[in-house]
Amino acid sequence: MKVLRAQSAGFCFGVERAIGIATTCTENGTRTVFTDGPLIHNSQMMELLEKSGVKEIGDYASKKDIDDDIKSDKNAMLVIRAHGVSPERRQYLKSLGLPCKDATCPDVGKIAGTIKIHALKGYTVVIVGDPKHPEVIGLLGYAQKGKGFTIKNKDDVDKLQNIEGDICVVSQSTMFPDDFQKLAEYLKKRFPKTKIVDTICGATKARQSEVVRLAENGANAIVVIGGKHSANTVKLALLVERTGLPCFHIETLEELNLKEISKYDIVGVTAGASTPSFLIDEVCNKLESI
Secondary structure, three states, X not given: OEEEEOOOOOOOHHHHHHHHHHHHHOOOOOOOEEEEOOOOOOHHHHHHHHHOOEEEEOOOOOOOOOOHHHHOOOOOEXXXXXXXXXXXXXXXXXXXXXXXXXXXXXXXXXXXXXXXXXXXXXXXXXXXXXXXXXXXXXXXXXXXXXXXXXXXXXHHHHHOOOOOOOEEEEEOOOOOHHHHHHHHHHHHHHOOOEEEOOOOOHHHHHXXXXXXXXHHOOOOEEEEEOOOOOXXXXXXXXXXXXXXXXXXXXXXXXXXXXXXXXXXXXXXXXXXXXXXXXXXXXXHHHHHOO
16 A cells, blocks of 8 residues: 655644643653643643653633642642633633743744734634634633634624624634635625734644645545544544545544555545654554555
């Protein structure tokens, strides 16, 4: 079997940075590092990080209070997840009295800055994305109270109340560029005073472009490796389906249906931004042996 591996598959800069911050803070295992919710969206990598002293607390959306026994650990440190948190959550974490490091992805930080700047100017902020995703939950906190909304489709736009004044529409960092642009333009038709700011990160765009390239280069099917709750990985799987090719979305090699994948001569392999290289290597090596 011929395997076409996407060059962008695996860790993006933001994920590498977050892992580097968290592991450095353990001081070679002498210090416990707590992350407010999963640092990144990959269960296998989080298990490896836990062995090095990085432990996940809180919850997926970073909303729950932190247990008292953790606050009493004077040798512990808190690390803010790669997806970022709201200003209120950040203030709460710092109030716990533990040293705190920020591992928010710089690209997410830029979106937060864009929202904050426009909110201070009185803009209503609309985020195109998943309202339940921690990145969106955190970003929404930078809008003025009562002047921040999340939309996923045209129905959500239609349901918006009449908004007076200027609107700034941004995107969750892992959306489809075409989908974002179309939805933003639809919003602008209803609310002409809408400013569109494309905040989809470069790593997301690169990965999505490579899925199309794998199909153009002759892949008969594409394997997407990464967490089932990872937004950018799920988008890659959806994009494969849009190409019309069979998609195998797996987290590990054990999940891959070898009997089914063996039907194809040329298989493309890509992975989400939080997927470690060793998982990608395992899959590629197995496919090449078929």
